[in-house]
Amino acid sequence: MSRIKIGIPRALLYYKQYPFWQTFFEKVGAEVIVSGETNAQILNTGLEVAPSEICLPVKVFYGHTLSLSEKCDYVFIPRVVSVEKEAYTCPKFLGLPDMLRALPNAPAILSIDMNAKKKRRYFYQSLLKLGSTINKNPVAILKAYKAAQKAMEIFHRNKSLLPPFEANNNLKIGIVGHPYNIYDPYISLDFLSRLKRQKINIQTLENVPADCIETQTASLAKPIFWTYEKEVVGTVMHWLRTKAVDGVIYLLAFACGPDSMMQVLIEEEARKHPEVPLMSIVIDEHSGEAGFLTRLEAFTDMLNLKKAKMARA
Amino acid sequence: MKVTAPQMGLLQILLEDLFERLGVEFISAPESSEEALEIGSRLGPELACLPLKITLGNFVQGLEKGADTLVMAGGFGPCRFGYYGQIQQLIMRRAGYKFNTITIEPPIGGLNKFVAAFKKLCPGKNTYQLYQFIRTSFLKAQAIDFVEKKSLQLRAYEAQKGSVSKAKKRALKILGGAQTRAEIEEAKNAALEELDNVALDLSREVLRVGLMGEFYLLLEPFANFDIEEYLGHEHIYLERGVYISDWISPSAKNKVFGLPHKEIVKTASPYLGHFVGGEGQPTIGHAIHFAGEGFDGVIHLYPFTCMPEIIADGILPKVIKEHDISLLTLVIDEQSGRAGLITRLEAFIDLLKSRRGGAGRRELCKVI
Numbered sequence: 001m002s003r004i005k006i007g008i009p010r011a012l013l014y015y016k017q018y019p020f021w022q023t024f025f026e027k028v029g030a031e032v033i034v035s036g037e038t039n040a041q042i043l044n045t046g047l048e049v050a051p052s053e054i055c056l057p058v059k060v061f062y063g064h065t066l067s068l069s070e071k072c073d074y075v076f077i078p079r080v081v082s083v084e085k086e087a088y089t090c091p092k093f094l095g096l097p098d099m100l101r102a103l104p105n106a107p108a109i110l111s112i113d114m115n116a117k118k119k120r121r122y123f124y125q126s127l128l129k130l131g132s133t134i135n136k137n138p139v140a141i142l143k144a145y146k147a148a149q150k151a152m153e154i155f156h157r158n159k160s161l162l163p164p165f166e167a168n169n170n171l172k173i174g175i176v177g178h179p180y181n182i183y184d185p186y187i188s189l190d191f192l193s194r195l196k197r198q199k200i201n202i203q204t205l206e207n208v209p210a211d212c213i214e215t216q217t218a219s220l221a222k223p224i225f226w227t228y229e230k231e232v233v234g235t236v237m238h239w240l241r242t243k244a245v246d247g248v249i250y251l252l253a254f255a256c257g258p259d260s261m262m263q264v265l266i267e268e269e270a271r272k273h274p275e276v277p278l279m280s281i282v283i284d285e286h287s288g289e290a291g292f293l294t295r296l297e298a299f300t301d302m303l304n305l306k307k308a309k310m311a312r313a
Numbered sequence: 314m315k316v317t318a319p320q321m322g323l324l325q326i327l328l329e330d331l332f333e334r335l336g337v338e339f340i341s342a343p344e345s346s347e348e349a350l351e352i353g354s355r356l357g358p359e360l361a362c363l364p365l366k367i368t369l370g371n372f373v374q375g376l377e378k379g380a381d382t383l384v385m386a387g388g389f390g391p392c393r394f395g396y397y398g399q400i401q402q403l404i405m406r407r408a409g410y411k412f413n414t415i416t417i418e419p420p421i422g423g424l425n426k427f428v429a430a431f432k433k434l435c436p437g438k439n440t441y442q443l444y445q446f447i448r449t450s451f452l453k454a455q456a457i458d459f460v461e462k463k464s465l466q467l468r469a470y471e472a473q474k475g476s477v478s479k480a481k482k483r484a485l486k487i488l489g490g491a492q493t494r495a496e497i498e499e500a501k502n503a504a505l506e507e508l509d510n511v512a513l514d515l516s517r518e519v520l521r522v523g524l525m526g527e528f529y530l531l532l533e534p535f536a537n538f539d540i541e542e543y544l545g546h547e548h549i550y551l552e553r554g555v556y557i558s559d560w561i562s563p564s565a566k567n568k569v570f571g572l573p574h575k576e577i578v579k580t581a582s583p584y585l586g587h588f589v590g591g592e593g594q595p596t597i598g599h600a601i602h603f604a605g606e607g608f609d610g611v612i613h614l615y616p617f618t619c620m621p622e623i624i625a626d627g628i629l630p631k632v633i634k635e636h637d638i639s640l641l642t643l644v645i646d647e648q649s650g651r652a653g654l655i656t657r658l659e660a661f662i663d664l665l666k667s668r669r670g671g672a673g674r675r676e677l678c679k680v681i
Contacts, residue, residue, distance in 0.1 A: 050627070051623055051626045051627040053617065053618065053623050053626060053644055054623050054627070079586075079587060081587065087390070088390045088391035088590075089391070090391065090620065091391045091392060091589045091590045091591075091593065091620040091621050091624060092589075092620060092623070092624060094391060094587050094588070094589040094590070094624075095585060095587065095589040095593065095621075095624035095627075095628075097586075098584060098585045098586060098587075098624070098628055099624055099627040099628060102584065102627060102628040102630065102631040102632075103631075104630075104631075113587070220399075221399055221402075222396065222398075222399045224396070225389055225390035225391065225395060225396070226390060226391065254360065255360065255617075255618045256360070257362075257393050257618060257619075257620035258393065258620075259360070260358050260359075260360035260361045260362075260393070260618065261358070261361065261393055261396045261399075261400050263358055263360070264358050264400045264403060264404065265400075265403070268403055268407070282360070
């Protein structure tokens with residue numbers, strides 16, 4: 001009997017959770033197929049079928065999901081309601097499996113509710129149910145879960161999704177935003193590679209310890225009730241307040257609901273710390289490379305000049 | 314202390330009533346207008362949704378009228394609405410305005426927190442007294458909602474154009490003066506009678522349309538270009554998924570809309586199995602409910618970039634196909650114009666008429 005094929009779209013929370021689900025499905029005995037890197041075809045499919053008002057990364061997610069329809073038995077789309085007790089994720093993650101199921105040509109979708117607000121045992125129960133689609137042996141599912149947890153630990157220890165490269169440490173730039181925008185070269189117009197080519201030391205959200213983020217965001221008047229946005233804001237606050245970087249680039253997607261609010265918090269923080277420059281870049285499917293590059297170059301040039309001036313003084 | 318709050322349709326009547334009971338001086342912000350929107354768009358974040366911008370304008374105009382305390386609604390996510398207050402405060406402080414704020418957290422987050430905001434507003438009163446005030450004002454809100462609901466239904470039949478709107482104005486005036494619960498009950502009957510006395514043309518062919526979507530756009534006529542009055546004058550019998558009392562207390566057994574919140578959620582769950590904040594899940598439930606009631610069509614209204622409603626938007630095509638009902642989606646932002654909206658509504662009405670084979674429903678629809 002051939003193994004059940006599970007498709008995982010290389011988009012959205014893939015960048016946060018893929019080691020867990022890839023390991024889990026492989027260990028229960030499925031074959032995991034991750035969709036390819038985002039390309040024009042994937043984006044165009046997404047643009048065609050997704051609601052036009054939605055943000056770019058979700059459109060890309062639609063494209064990835066449909067690119068998997070022919071290749072696997074199920075596409076796995078978890079419903080990530082909450083990853084910590086006091087907060088939610090973006091509403092779009094709450095409705096994601098339902099949105100994809102509503103497509104006229106939707107593939108078979110496998111899903112699980114992840115909700116840290118509920119007791120742990122709900123998650124175990126749903127995990128058993130999810131695993132049983134592939135493997136009827138509960139012990140095997142439990143083992144797969146343990147292995148998946150281990151894979152996540154290693155993933156967290158490695159800190160960054162950015163493969164190591166040689167930087168000359170002249171300039172240290174913090175890149176912040178949602179991982180699904182930053183690490184998808186097609187969405188972010190490959191700006192990480194461009195910075196790498198200039199041998200700039202790149203810092204990302206993963207380099208900032210979780211407790212730093214908590215301490216920084218604790219000073220806000222109202223706690224941020226979206227976990228991933230809290231990470232973004234906390235990271236920027238940490239960098240600006242400790243001057244850990246020379247400059248910050250904040251990448252956000254047009255029509256991103258949570259970031260439209262967070263942008264105000266971040267820019268307010270930047271106003272208080274003018275010694276660390278911050279540039280916000282808003283991207284969507286119409287973003288042009290030329291304009292983007294001009295801004296990127298101007299920003300790095302400005303940082304270099306500033307640094308040279310300070311060295312002279 | 315002089316408090317002000319954002320404008321949202323008839324919410325203002327309710328706020329005036331509540332603050333009078335509490336003995337707090339309330340300065341009514343000018344009605345939402347182009348000017349409020351202009352202020353909000355200038356100060357507010359570009360990517361924020363329309364309600365944030367208009368209510369920001371309301372606050373600024375309220376402060377300019379002499380208020381010193383802003384009453385804001387809170388929330389715990391996942392909809393952006395819960396963070397509005399913080400962002401608006403930040404923006405206004407940055408623009409140089411000075412004020413205090415009182416945030417009213419929704420009752421679902423614990424009654425203590427909810428009442429605490431009111432204790433801040435009037436320190437002398439105990440919890441029981443405050444509860445009684447809120448309860449009485451809420452009864453008034455429900456009475457207002459019944460007037461709204463009835464005028465939405467009757468406007469399609471009015472013999473003389475505009476007579477329902479005039480009667481509604483009179484009805485709201487009657488309700489405005491009511492103080493005690495007995496008076497409110499009495500005023501409610503008198504107000505509904507005011508509407509009953511409007512001369513109707515029952516021979517008219519009438520289409521039935523359900524309005525659903527994001528609550529602010531449904532409740533604030535300035536934001537939705539008073540779509541309800543326009544449709545009523547086009548002889549469309551309307552029902553709306555969200556009324557003010559639904560919005561304030563969705564968990565309470567609500568009889569204004571006709572279906573309790575729980576029921577709506579259950580109806581929606583085969584298509585959207587989890588709440589997504591705001592009215593995202595109820596919108597799906599409302600569409601199915603309207604289809605089941607034999608409505609000709611539904612109109613989905615929401616502000617550009619609204620997250621919960623975009624999710625509903627992505628799912629509705631499947632819902633309307635399986636439940637055989639026509640859908641018009643209207644996404645509104647500060648660039649929207651009335652003319653474009655009316656053109657789309659006209660086309661939609663024509664479509665509904667042609668689906669009926671040219672003839673609308675002849676018998677009188679259910680009127681409360």
